Amino acid sequence: MEVENLANGKYEGKEAIVIIGAGPAGLSAAYDLVSCGIQPIVFEKSSTVGGISRTENRDGYYFDIGGHRFLSKIDYINRLWQKMLGENLLNVRRLSRIYYKGRFFNYPLVPSNALINLGPIESVLIVLSYLRAQLQFNTEDTTFEQWVSNRFGSRLYKTFFKTYTEKVWGIPCNQIRADWAAQRIKGLSLVAALSNAILRTQKARTLVDQFVYPLQGPGMMWRSFQQAIETGGGQIHFDSEVLEIGSENGRVVGVSFSKNGQPYDIPADHVISSMPINRLVRALHRITPSEVTDAADGLSYRSFLIVNLIVRRKELFKDQWIYVHSPEVLVGRIQNFKNWSAAMVPDPEMSSVGMEYFCNEGDEIWIMPDEQLIALATSELEKLGLAQGREVVNGFVVRQSQAYPVYDEGYKDNLQTIKHFLDGIQNLQTIGRNGMHRYNNMDHSMLTGIFAAKNILGEQHDVWNVNEDEEYLEEYREERAAAALSTEILETAFCRMDKLAFAVAVGAVSGLTVFIATLWLIIKGGEVVGPHLSLLSQYFAGYSVTVKGAFIAFSYTFFWGFLFAWLFAYLRNLLVAYYIYRTKRKAEMFSLNDLFDRL
Template identity: 45%
Template sequence: MGSTDSKVRCVIIGGGPAGLTAALELSRAGVEPIVFEMDRQVGGISRTVDYKGYRFDIGGHRFFTKVDRVHNWWMDILSEEFLVRPRLSRIYYQGKFFDYPLKPMNALLNVGFFESILVGLSYVKAQAFPSREEKNLEQWVTNRFGKRLFEMFFKTYTEKVWGMKCTEIGADWAAQRIKNLNLGKAALSMLAPKLLTGKNQITTLIEEFYYPRLGPGQMWERVTEMLEERGHPVHLEHRVKTIHRDGEQVIGVTVVDASGKEERYEADHVISTMPVRELLNVLDPLPPADALESANRLRYRDFLTVGLVVESPELFPDNWIYIHSPEVKVGRIQNFGNWSPYMIPDKSTSCIGLEYFVQEGDDLWTASDEELIELGKNETAKLGLIDADKVIDGVVIRMPKAYPVYDHGYKENIDSIREYVDQVPNLHLIGRNGQHRYNNQDHSMVTAMYAAENILGANHDVWDVNVEEEYHEEAGTEKSHGASGERLVPQRVREASPIELLNDAFAKYDPVALGGALGVMIGFAVFLATAILLVQGGENVGETLALLGNYLPGYDVTWAGSIIGSLWGGVFGFVIGFVTAVAINVTVSIHLGKLLRRLGVLEGSLG
């Protein structure tokens, strides 16, 4: 089929946010877009599934962005259909709900006094005797929060999502994904919140967000209607079998429809949102062996949602809950009525979605729908969130390749692929799977807008879209780490050289960090001990503890005294920690110098 009229024709592979954004932008600019979507529904993982009138969001998609262009685009498409929704998300652990993000007082009350002391001691231990190397997530988190908090709030959920042990996930991911959260600052903010202001505050998550009345899929269903009105219908259930190229140009695609019929479409440009691993394998002729091998090494994490209809008008107030309890497999639970009440046709019922992070072909992925619905019903009841007998219906939605995985060698593989793709100027890779990049919806849309403008003559670097800059999970003003624009997912640990191992093993203490940790914990202990005595009351309250006044000027067992005592405790703890760290660093430096000199002599003799 040849090009019609004299228009530029662009074939777009994929009907998700990136593909449909590119199609509408090109259509408005006079370019003919032809969109092929392999599934029977548009939206990708931002779709909304309709099951007997109940609408299911696949993963939970807030409409919040720092990119004005994207925000305005959303408002232009669905301005009257947006709701402003309050955000409530919590962590479920050991039968209790913890605020997310974590709030010190809430966490303290939930774990209890004695567990709080153990958490504090674990934190002090981590500061005094940190792991000498920080190669993996467990070491990185434990060094900053202590072993007990790591096991409570990091270990189980991370391993559920990524299917890897925390000891296999690189520390770099933790360093950039868990930034601006500090246990010392958290405790200080609870004791004296006014002392933490401006850029030093712990970043918080947004409290409200926009959400389409009928779920995120409503956005992409409307864009599809607009394209059809403009004469560019989206072709559903059309799988791209071959992308034809002639030298350094793509010239068309061959697609297969639901009936098995093949048809070839010529194209001046091809925009692809399909998984880049599959893209390189359908090129004809195939790309060079090194690029193809790099593509075949890319990995993905898959995802399924078990939707349950419950005969109860109210279940829990959250939009979603993170499930950190290791005794169940479910990772997150959405309550769709709390996203939008219009997603529930029968107001005497509720609709929830249980999210399982899986690998295509594993036991959960291959289980029958009936088995998965029964599993979801039993696990939610086990957590105490629903009455299993009130579940009246269910449905299962499977989403392959939902999360591109950044494992060891990922960057080298992408670099090899880009080196080849950059030689094909009319092949444009955009979106999450198109670039094998863990973008959110808004930044996938920016890549689409840039690609469309490039077709019209611009020169944007689509790979340079910065998905971390002041991202929507942050309220602070600090720029995030890294200029590459990566929204990080776990990277497996790499092997270190002997010299790197020695430097890691003899890593220096941070005197300020150790002093601060001891100061906060000692000060907090004095405050807490005093507060407990005051709450208990009685005659001669705190008579023994009052002896501290001999060492801490101004301290007595009163509320004012508790503040004075905590400040003195902080000062003494800081001094002790600072001096201890400096002394250890001097001793360690002497021994490290000797070992490095010996290693240098050994390497010289072997070389």
């Protein structure tokens, strides 16, 4: 359907569902609707599908904007990917290392490899720092720096976490909030950690050393979605920027957008938005209170640019990507696209790399002319010893604004204010990484889109719960009952035992047992009453098989029962607490292993 017809409201009598953004979230929403016989209209600001996970093509070379592994714990998403690409989805064995001080460190970190590379003195210092951290309990965990140092020692933190994290975020680690780490490191859930330790139930991402990847990069996946949506009657309009969203009485009624410089207005019955949430607020400016506008202005994003270089060399290095921790170069990560899929490079004698620079829009790197950036990337590639400058035959730059939502001091309050405002608009939903200002991975973003589409169809999903609570995903996989059961068992097993209550209970029952045993023999009577039971007097001074003796025996056994039960409960609590502590620490260490993948 032509845009002019849309603007005239010619929907053939159907509900108009507008989706803003053709990234993974928007496309997933559109696809889900199309699968149910509904034809949505998608507006995409750029000229291609995929959003931040799109694939650029230059002279037959495919460039992924950042390197996107297709890896998910959500079966539904995995099935969807398979359905879309089938045999064009490659299984890739992951290899990525850290480059630091001229050496390559295995990643995820392997202690033996790290210690050999660091040398004996540095290794000892790191171990001492780690041991020192283990002896410090109840330390403040407000910032990322504190969070890592408290667990693994400040030396390990400075060696492996500080430089790269600061390169990515552009702010000191002591200004990054610990809850950012908590969200990135999913293994932090105590219940999940215990469940994994006991039942081996969690499929931790870190264990996965394989992932799937489309033959020609992620763009291939999104083009497949595009094709399915268009075949099903949905529309995707490129170069179409949504400028304003009209609303009446707490409902969205229309969308204004520009296409090729031409403004249009179309009515809308439902809107699903994956555009950055601050821009969404601006698009609703006619009804937005000033505090919400202020909150939107308070949200910040980290951008990045990638300098793609074509190198005349058959093999550069064996990794798919390298994390560059070395502070002497600006590049943060280097992608080697040929190792993701050989089909990313048209000539087997050539290679292509993506030199990733994390920056803020408008900063020195961002505004640097392309030629200078290519020269910088070429010189840094040579400086790192990965290729000779003269081997670089071509290069181009891709700038990606608003790539990462920043979790700074005020983001939580700002987001809450905006969310509260948007909740008041019944037929508007926000999805995706930037749409929700949440650090969603690709699969989580897709799931938000799918849930939003299903909500339009009458289901009730809380889109904001995706990636907030892994159990929500379990629910989607209809495994909620099993999850709840294991959670309940864990809660029952690992809670603190009330020492006093247990001691009194055991003492009372023990005392009663001897009390009744004594009385029973008295009632039975006989020439000599209870000669054997009276031997207890050897331990319980003053005891005899008499009524008085029964009370004395009760007192003694109550005392000893109480004492042993209290000690039992105390030791049990101590051992459980230690087990929980170790399990959680192990889970954190385990999760921290793949932290850089999540930055």
